[in-house]
Amino acid sequence: MIHVYMLEGRTGDQKRRIIDGMTNAMVDVCGSKVERVGVIIHELPADNWGRGGAPMSDEIRSANGSRGTNPGPSAGSQVVDGAD
Numbered sequence: 113m114i115h116v117y118m119l120e121g122r123t124g125d126q127k128r129r130i131i132d133g134m135t136n137a138m139v140d141v142c143g144s145k146v147e148r149v150g151v152i153i154h155e156l157p158a159d160n161w162g163r164g165g166a167p168m169s170d171e172i173r174s175a176n177g178s179r180g181t182n183p184g185p186s187a188g189s190q191v192v193d194g195a196d
Contacts, residue, residue: 113150120155
């Protein structure tokens with residue numbers, strides 16, 4: 113079972129692609145059977161995800177010039193891809 117934690121705001125198509133990509137990675141790398149791979153996506157509000165001692169909503173607001181707390185798909189992808 114693969115658990116993916118990311119900020120909310122992705123489209124249904126993006127989530128389908130994440131599920132497909134994670135499944136394919138398990139099949140290719142680990143030799144798993146495709147029908148045995150499960151993927152759960154946990155979407156979190158930016159206020160509920162912290163990094164560097166502050167909620168991600170603060171970082172997103174700063175990056176967006178204080179235009180709001182919704183990260184949108186591209187900002188959320190950047191956050192998830194850059195997670196340590």
